[in-house]
Amino acid sequence: xxxxxxxxxxxxxxxxxxxxxxxxxxxxxxxxxxxxxxxxxxxxxxxxxxxxxxxxxxxxxxxxxxxxxxxxxxxxxxxxxxxxxxxxxxxxxxxxxxxxxxxxxxxxx
Amino acid sequence: xxxxxxxxxxxxxxxxxxxxxxxxxxxxxxxxxxxxxxxxxxxxxxxxxxxxxxxxxxxxxxxxxxxxxxxxxxxxxxxxxxxxxxxxxxxxxxxxxxxxxxxxxxxxxxxxxxxxxxxxxxxxxxxxxxxxxxxxxxxxxxxxxxxxxxxxxxxxxxxxxxxxxxxxxxxxxxxxxxxxxxxxxxxxxxxxxxxxxxxxxxxxxxxxxxxxxxxxxxxxxxxxxxxxxxxxxxxxxxxxxxxxxxxxxxxxxxxxxxxxxxxxxxxxxxxxxxxxxxxxxxxxxxxxxxxxxxxxxxxxxxxxxxxxxxxxxxxxxxxxxxxxxxxxxxxxxxxxxxxxxxxxxxxxxxxxxxxxxxxxxxxxxxxxxxxxxxxxxxxxxxxxxxxxxxxxxxxxxxxxxxxxxxxxxxxxxxxxxxxxxxxxxxxxxxxxxxxxxxxxxxxxxxxxxxxxxxxxxxxxxxxxxxxxxxxxxxxxxxxxxxxxxxxxxxxxxxxxxxxxxxxxxxxxxxxxxxxxxxxxxxxxxxxxxxxxxxxxxxxxxxxxxxxxxxxxxxxxxxxxxxxxxxxxxxxxxxxxxxxxxxxxxxxxxxxxxxxxxxxxxxxxxxxxxxxxxxxxxxxxxxxxxxxxxxxxxxxxxxxxxxxxxxxxxxxxxxxxxxxxxxxxxxxxxxxxxxxxxxxxxxxxxxxxxxxxxxxxxxxxxxxxxxxxxxxxxxxxxxxxxxxxxxxxxxxxxxxxxxxxxxxxxxxxxxxxxxxxxxxxxxxxxxxxxxxxxxxxxxxxxxxxxxxxxxxxxxxxxxxxxxxxxxxxxxxxxxxxxxxxxxxxxxxxxxxxxxxxxxxxxxxxxxxxxxxxxxxxxxxxxxxx
Numbered sequence: 001x002x003x004x005x006x007x008x009x010x011x012x013x014x015x016x017x018x019x020x021x022x023x024x025x026x027x028x029x030x031x032x033x034x035x036x037x038x039x040x041x042x043x044x045x046x047x048x049x050x051x052x053x054x055x056x057x058x059x060x061x062x063x064x065x066x067x068x069x070x071x072x073x074x075x076x077x078x079x080x081x082x083x084x085x086x087x088x089x090x091x092x093x094x095x096x097x098x099x100x101x102x103x104x105x106x107x108x109x
Numbered sequence: 110x111x112x113x114x115x116x117x118x119x120x121x122x123x124x125x126x127x128x129x130x131x132x133x134x135x136x137x138x139x140x141x142x143x144x145x146x147x148x149x150x151x152x153x154x155x156x157x158x159x160x161x162x163x164x165x166x167x168x169x170x171x172x173x174x175x176x177x178x179x180x181x182x183x184x185x186x187x188x189x190x191x192x193x194x195x196x197x198x199x200x201x202x203x204x205x206x207x208x209x210x211x212x213x214x215x216x217x218x219x220x221x222x223x224x225x226x227x228x229x230x231x232x233x234x235x236x237x238x239x240x241x242x243x244x245x246x247x248x249x250x251x252x253x254x255x256x257x258x259x260x261x262x263x264x265x266x267x268x269x270x271x272x273x274x275x276x277x278x279x280x281x282x283x284x285x286x287x288x289x290x291x292x293x294x295x296x297x298x299x300x301x302x303x304x305x306x307x308x309x310x311x312x313x314x315x316x317x318x319x320x321x322x323x324x325x326x327x328x329x330x331x332x333x334x335x336x337x338x339x340x341x342x343x344x345x346x347x348x349x350x351x352x353x354x355x356x357x358x359x360x361x362x363x364x365x366x367x368x369x370x371x372x373x374x375x376x377x378x379x380x381x382x383x384x385x386x387x388x389x390x391x392x393x394x395x396x397x398x399x400x401x402x403x404x405x406x407x408x409x410x411x412x413x414x415x416x417x418x419x420x421x422x423x424x425x426x427x428x429x430x431x432x433x434x435x436x437x438x439x440x441x442x443x444x445x446x447x448x449x450x451x452x453x454x455x456x457x458x459x460x461x462x463x464x465x466x467x468x469x470x471x472x473x474x475x476x477x478x479x480x481x482x483x484x485x486x487x488x489x490x491x492x493x494x495x496x497x498x499x500x501x502x503x504x505x506x507x508x509x510x511x512x513x514x515x516x517x518x519x520x521x522x523x524x525x526x527x528x529x530x531x532x533x534x535x536x537x538x539x540x541x542x543x544x545x546x547x548x549x550x551x552x553x554x555x556x557x558x559x560x561x562x563x564x565x566x567x568x569x570x571x572x573x574x575x576x577x578x579x580x581x582x583x584x585x586x587x588x589x590x591x592x593x594x595x596x597x598x599x600x601x602x603x604x605x606x607x608x609x610x611x612x613x614x615x616x617x618x619x620x621x622x623x624x625x626x627x628x629x630x631x632x633x634x635x636x637x638x639x640x641x642x643x644x645x646x647x648x649x650x651x652x653x654x655x656x657x658x659x660x661x662x663x664x665x666x667x668x669x670x671x672x673x674x675x676x677x678x679x680x681x682x683x684x685x686x687x688x689x690x691x692x693x694x695x696x697x698x699x700x701x702x703x704x705x706x707x708x709x710x711x712x713x714x715x716x717x718x719x720x721x722x723x724x725x726x727x728x729x730x731x732x733x734x735x736x737x738x739x740x741x742x743x744x745x746x747x748x749x750x751x752x753x754x755x756x757x758x759x760x761x762x763x764x765x766x767x768x769x770x771x772x773x774x775x776x777x778x779x780x781x782x783x784x785x786x787x788x789x790x791x792x793x794x795x796x797x798x799x800x801x802x803x804x805x806x807x808x809x810x811x812x813x814x815x816x817x818x819x820x821x822x823x824x825x826x827x828x829x830x831x832x833x834x835x836x837x838x839x840x841x842x843x844x845x846x847x848x849x850x851x852x853x854x855x856x857x858x859x860x861x862x863x864x865x866x867x868x869x870x871x872x873x874x875x876x877x878x879x880x881x882x883x884x885x886x887x888x889x890x891x892x893x894x895x896x897x898x899x900x901x902x903x904x905x906x907x908x909x910x911x912x913x914x915x916x917x918x919x920x921x922x923x924x925x926x927x928x929x930x931x932x933x934x935x936x937x938x939x940x941x942x943x944x945x946x947x948x949x950x951x952x953x954x955x956x957x958x959x960x961x962x963x964x965x966x967x968x969x970x971x972x973x
Binding site: 025026027030042043044045047048051063069070071073074075076 | 119122124125126127128129130131132133135152155156157158159161
């Protein structure tokens with residue numbers, strides 16, 4: 001069982017990165033996340049999650065070109081790695097199997 | 110802020126995160142500039158979290174963070190591995206520090222007395238040394254009304270003066286209302302310029318300038334008028350209309366003068382133009398402000414000349430010597446001053462020194478404990494030292510490591526000490542009747558840094574020896590198998606001896622103090638103090654004295670009622686007294702009190718000779734005197750009864766008679782010898798206090814009866830009474846509180862000492878466990894083994910006993926000098942103290958000793 005496990009927040013972050021595809025950098029991820037999940041996300045918590053995921057090998061990142069708007073600072077674009085994709089699929093698979101296993105009457109309380 | 114972010118942020122993340130933040134900031138800036146800024150700061154603070162903060166170990170080879178981290182880690186590990194020891198170590202330091210903190214708070218509180226006056230260094234109180242014939246020489250805080258003004262004109266060193274004349278409780282009339290206010294005083298116009306009692310309303314330089322000007326405290330203002338802005342209001346005092354010119358804050362607890370209303374002192378001397386030039390009696394306090402050049406010695410040389418020129422008395426210099434007491438001595442250094450009526454919560458300042466000493470002692474004991482345990486535990490760390498040295502650590506590094514460890518422990522102890530003090534203070538405050546708070550330390554950054562500094566130093570000092578010891582191990586020896594590096598350590602034994610000497614000294618001192626306090630409590634002082642209720646008299650009670658007395662006596666729960674001019678428990682006022690000898694009239698000055706006829710009966714004072722006062726003799730009103738034994742001796746008659754005597758103002762040809770001699774009774778506190786005393790009846794003078802003896806079996810009913818009857822007779826004044834025994838308890842408060850502190854500290858120090866002993870015993874017995882096993886196999890009995898193992902410790906306790914005894918004896922007999930009536934130091938006390946310490950110590954180690962002695966030798970021997 002050397003499977004990498006990811007948390008719920010990490011999962012959402014990864015999915016958002018995947019959704020944004022070419023535009024996945026800090027502020028964009030944050031905004032999209034807040035829009036979709038309807039919750040406040042601080043830069044810090046998001047950035048730590050990104051860093052952690054990168055360390056686990058689920059994401060890669062590279063700097064973009066210099067622009068004038070951000071005080072001359074480059075953007076860092078994130079991308080889901082194939083390994084990351086596999087992990088996401090696994091998570092979804094697990095969920096799906098769990099859903100399938102629920103007998104129909106379980107919710108008819 | 111951004112710079113702070115750049116500093117702490119992981120360099121990998123810095124660029125894009127900063128970019129993100131600026132982007133967000135710029136976007137928000139369009140909407141709301143101020144909010145954007147706060148949000149930015151908030152965001153940066155949120156970023157200050159693990160994961161974002163850079164790794165400070167990262168800069169390899171640039172600093173020693175890694176090494177220090179490792180030190181802390183290994184310190185923590187050894188701490189957790191030997192929990193008992195570490196707990197003992199820290200806990201004993203904690204107790205020591207907490208005790209010191211409390212002592213510090215106490216001293217700070219006492220030292221804060223009168224410290225809020227700007228001119229505190231220049232203010233002096235005028236005192237007198239009185240040596241009257243026929244009485245003991247005494248220091249007195251009172252002075253004459255003429256002294257303040259005349260000395261100020263005659264001595265260029267004196268800038269200003271103010272007098273303080275306490276008029277006690279006064280009845281204020283306000284329209285129809287009559288309200289009694291305590292602590293009303295007369296002062297001079299300069300009062301509020303000399304003392305900085307803060308005024309809420311009114312200008313300090315002019316609030317009491319004219320007669321009948323008054324300043325009231327906030328509380329009084331509210332009591333009288335239900336509001337604070339009362340300037341311009343008036344009230345009637347003694348038939349005179351007084352105007353309120355100012356309102357002052359309530360007088361703080363740490364002021365030796367306590368008053369609720371002050372009036373210009375002239376209010377009481379409106380028809381006495383001579384008041385400022387009067388030298389007949391001492392009844393008020395005088396305070397001077399001296400200038401910078403003032404030389405007290407030089408001034409003292411000029412007092413005799415001043416006195417003889419101003420008082421118009423030839424013998425004045427034989428009887429009076431003046432001296433100036435610095436304001437800051439008034440609270441803490443007035444124990445030898447009598448007639449000191451305006452000195453709130455007077456405290457014996459030498460006890461402060463005792464407390465400091467005791468605080469240092471307990472710190473020493475605690476740190477010695479620390480040293481001892483750390484050193485004794487050395488074998489546990491020996492392997493670590495060996496390995497570190499082999500890897501390449503040099504001695505200095507190891508030394509630093511252990512010092513760091515000990516500092517860490519002492520800081521931990523400090524934190525615990527704060528918590529402990531916080532918990533213990535409420536209880537202590539009840540015991541010593543103070544309102545000490547930890548705030549006094551915490552709110553003062555300077556003090557905090559001192560406290561932290563002291564614990565750092567303590568950690569270093571206590572750590573030096575163990576560190577040197579540990580870092581000097583030789584790796585070869587240590588790693589080969591450090592089993593018993595066992596030379597009996599003289600150093601460690603002497604540490605234990607010092608500890609126990611101190612603890613023993615304190616135990617013995619405590620025993621003696623308790624004995625003396627009990628002695629004072631139980632000493633037969635010559636009259637009864639039980640169940641006597643002292644009722645303050647006022648104008649109305651004085652007028653109706655006889656009727657009230659009769660009404661009281663009709664109650665079954667009231668056994669006796671009498672009146673007197675002064676309360677027992679102080680020295681009585683001294684008046685001139687004339688005695689007729691064959692050779693002529695002699696003048697002496699005994700203490701005097703005027704009383705009602707049945708005073709001696711109610712108080713149970715025993716007569717040696719003659720008779721007591723009686724209403725059947727008309728001459729007993731003012732012309733009959735009962736003296737005490739000391740006075741009879743002083744007078745020197747073969748038979749004092751029937752001798753002619755009288756007050757100094759009686760003409761020589763119409764003196765009264767001495768009708769009785771009583772046993773000496775301690776009308777003053779037991780700190781003082783019994784003074785010569787003369788008692789006389791003057792029912793027409795108006796007593797200041799009624800003494801009511803209640804039936805001891807039904808005190809509550811008695812008090813109710815007193816209150817009921819009082820209310821029948823008195824309408825204007827609220828009842829004000831006190832029990833005589835509680836009044837006497839107050840006389841010895843300072844001593845009792847010191848006793849309490851010493852006993853607590855003594856208890857704690859023996860406790861700390863024992864914790865150390867406990868730890869040490871466990872180590873040293875651990876080392877001898879094989880020896881015990883072999884002896885047991887050879888046939889030694891459990892008893893023999895216990896004796897063998899305890900022998901060492903017993904010897905140490907005995908040595909400390911020998912050291913502690915003479916030092917304690919010196920100290921304790923010095924303390925007893927404070928009391929004119931004192932116990933003899935009983936050598937038995939020392940033995941008892943020694944025995945207590947020995948027994949406690951043996952019980953402490955017995956746990957380990959018995960365990961070792963009873964253990965199965967197989968267990969201890971099978972590993973060889």
